[in-house]
Amino acid sequence: MARADALARLAWAYGIHQARRRLTRRRSQLADLVETYAADGIRAVEPQMRERHPHLVSCINCGLCALAAGRLGKTRLPDLASSYMRLYARLSEASSDLAGDGGAAPDLAAAASVCPVGLPLDEVAAVVRRMTTR
């Protein structure tokens, strides 16, 4: 009975929907979507980042990069890739972690060269920096 009732109500809703679609002007809802969830950090992924994304999140936290380059700002390697890169919805709340500590910039290319999974650490750093400043 519940099933028949549910289907009847859905059929009625479908009729209403079709009528509304015919009578109302259509406009894009993408901007509304992005704005609604901006505060939750849920936003569109850029096409370039999407292309590279499987590589950017492939860290297995083996720690070899830490031997080649210790940290970025206050953030240790490989945490940059193993934890910050994973949590990009609320990353802006962790922006203070990436602030410089006055030390020399780490050689991320050298660190990446020892990575067994070929993680592009310099790209990861750029992405994480971009996300923390949003």
Added chain:
Amino acid sequence: MTAPSAHDVVVIGGGVTGAGIARDLSLRGLSVLLLEKGDWGAGTSGSSSWMIHGGPRYLEFDWDTTRLSCVDAGHIVTIARNLVYRVVFLIPVMPHDRNNIERMETAMEVYDRFQPLKHAHPHRRLTGKEALQAEPGLSPDVIAAVTMEEWGVDPHRLVYANVQDAVAHGARALNHTRVTELVKDGGKVLGVRYRTADGATSEARARAVVNATGPWSPELGAMAGVDIRLRPAKGIHIIYPHRISNFSISAESVDGRDLLMVAHAGFTLLGTTDDDFYGDLDSVDVLEDEVDYLLQGFERVFPRIRDYRPVRTTTGVRPTLFKWRKYEDELSRRYEVIDHASQDADGFITIAGGKLSMYRLMAEETSDAVCRKLGHQVASTTASRPLPGNESDPEPPAELAARCSISALAAMKLQSRHGTNAEKVLDEGGTSRILCRCEPVTEAELVYAARREQVRTLADAFRRVGVAAGPCAGAACILRTAEVIGRELGWSASQRFDAAREFVRGAWLGRAPVLNQAGWAQEELAQGAMRGLMGFDGSR
């Protein structure tokens, strides 16, 4: 055996429903003993999709389930703010899908009527081009899409928060404690006999015994001599240790079922299967066929899904109410509170069926039944009373981080598990050292978990604080975790190694079905050190 303890109620089963019942009854002033044979939330609750959702698919079968689910989701979201976060689905419509965009949007328009009940936003409709702008990883074949909002939740913490609050209000809660027998006298259930983690046996007498053991309900029912009929359904998930997409995505499987790729806080969960299950509930394996089934379904909407490295799988069995003939997916997630008085087991009550999103309501109704039986007239307060750590708004993570000398990311994660109690947790351990770098988890939090949160094994620590849940799957932190937990629990050096070895072996069983070619190579690398250190041979 020690002398029997006396309680108003014994609740058996430490999943979310059992924990919720223990909390509800304790808040009503009854003395409660809660028993769990494994760890809190280690069964069906922990292997869920980690969502408090309203169940839009039930609109096709039973609107009442959707309404009840949304109402209770609204309560849970309010009382457990630190544990929940928004999950926004993109539901792409592909060529040959069961539903076209108009039918999909109709369903979402109906669902929008229920969304305010759980403090969620209404749907949006996107063209195919717009859907690709929102998520470029979608297949270019996408015709259009609608969005749908749900809530994500850490079920392990949700269960434990309920246990914690029950204990704070006088309950006694024992994990790793197995009920071996129900004490019966004629047609009345008088209590339970149980065996604790250290092997000691005890007896507890109670005016009512509640069976909240989920899929194990028939097994416990048999101890009371009653027949409880379920139709258990197995579900698996694939876990990726990172976000694959900001938007969660739904897909249709080859046989037309709804599949979900859920973007949680720092990981992605892909699932789920839904198959009748007849095997051993204590040994449910994930099959490679099931993994392929899920990946095949998603590949059609998200072609690069196989480029991502899963870290493990989870599996669980749903305690679905019995019904003949219907396909698994169509079975309602409704629940039933059964008083077995008429089956020669007075004092024995079972809660069967249901789902995580309605746990609080199920607990309330079960508690109502218990109170009626005991003549105890106090109303439930769990719909509005915050769970521990949610009594006020937490401070910004950066402030906590600066004061406690931890990273803001660590502070944020700590708050997500403990809410406003985060600083208390750090104070207990007395150190801000990060132990699990993937999550990140501080050593202090582990110390707190061992001292205050009934962590008895490393798998318990995984559930309680998320240690070893990240990309390394414990390779970088499990030995250090064993050191800290072992120190707190008085383990010898060999016990610490044994615990780490046991954890790695258990994790391996969940990981093996999802290792592809690159995954095997990485597994070799990650476990190389462990083999040398621990003599772990990697065999199943």
